[in-house]
Amino acid sequence: MRAERGSEPRLVATDLDGTLVRSDGTVSPYTQAVLTALDERGVPVVFVTGRPLRWAEDVFEHVGGHGLAVISNGALVWDVARREPVLTRTIEPAAGIEVCELIRSAVFGSAFAVETLSGISLEHGFRERYPVPSGTRRGHLAEIFAGPALKLLARHEELGYQEFWDRAVAAIGDRAVVTWSSTSSLLEISAAGVTKATTLALLCEERGIDPHQVIAFGDMPNDIAMLAWAGTSYAMADAHPTVADTADHVAPGNDEDGVARVLASVFGLAIAPVVE
Structure with missing residues (x-):
């Protein structure tokens, strides 16, 4: 359901594998169009992934000009445009x-x-x-x-x-x-203390964004803390049962562009799904 005017989220946080990215490793044209539309509105889309930097870079082109990525389950915040770390939370x-x-x-x-x-x-x-x-x-x-x-x-x-x-x-x-x-x-x-949620919280606090202004998507146990923290959360249709139990809502699967379909509805984007 689309949010009421004025209550739209200020930031989107999405996992990659099994969530935004299709099973063949691609980001569909429809999903790309939705992410571009959000970027043009000034809504940051933050990729929040367990992937290491070397794998996350494969999809960085899709985060747009506002792009930040939370890498390695919260250990790194990466500025995509500048190609440099913003924050590291390491293990000695x-x-x-x-x-x-x-x-x-x-x-x-x-x-x-x-x-x-x-x-x-x-x-x-x-x-x-x-x-x-x-x-x-x-x-x-x-x-x-x-x-x-x-x-x-x-x-x-x-x-x-x-x-x-x-x-x-x-x-x-x-x-x-x-x-x-x-x-x-x-x-x-x-x-200790490093999760997708705690790092996303630090990122949002610096930008004056409250948890209730964040919409988050995920599918696996490493997403649970983030989904519990965000004001609005979606588990993918084929998510792990523990993730589905945590999230507020269920989105269509990653191969059905579930993240993009939910975001198009929430933000009222007039973007027709691409017939492939």
Whole structure:
């Protein structure tokens, strides 16, 4: 339903994979048109993603002139136009190594990777599912954790993701934030207190935008905190059940341009869906 005049959101926050981006990795022409219309109105669209910077850059052209992106589950705020960081919320090596070793002690067979602004480094036993840049470093944990990290990745080749998550959280307590957005047993670990929600809140506070003026979209557990924080929230039609339980509303799926369809209705945009 379209919001009443004067009550339209002042900022849009959207996850990417499974939410704004289609299953084939594209952003549809219709979604592009809706985002462009919002940019022309001066409504910022903030991409809030678990993706590392190197993957998020693939869709940066669609955030428009107001573009900011919250990367790596809140560890980085990136100015798209200037191609520079606005804010980093990192894990220091000593704290990160302690977290990894606690998880490894509790869950034998865990392997880790370290995400930084410059890229990813992998333990020898970490089996990546996607291509990594040429020259990506592999080594022992102390070797690859040489400086502040935006995010840690923990993978297990035998446990299911729920059991892995439960055991990891029990092992580290509040030393870090553990979440996930994958269908495999891959955990995403951020510094204590760092989530999509807490970083989005900092970004909005600087701009004088209250939570009730934000509309947010997501589909996986790493979106739950953001959806709970935003004044208006949508889970995608095929979202994880815990996400659907959190959100206020349900949007059509990402392959049906659900985010764009909701935004066109909320903002009264006369943009016809593209027939493909």
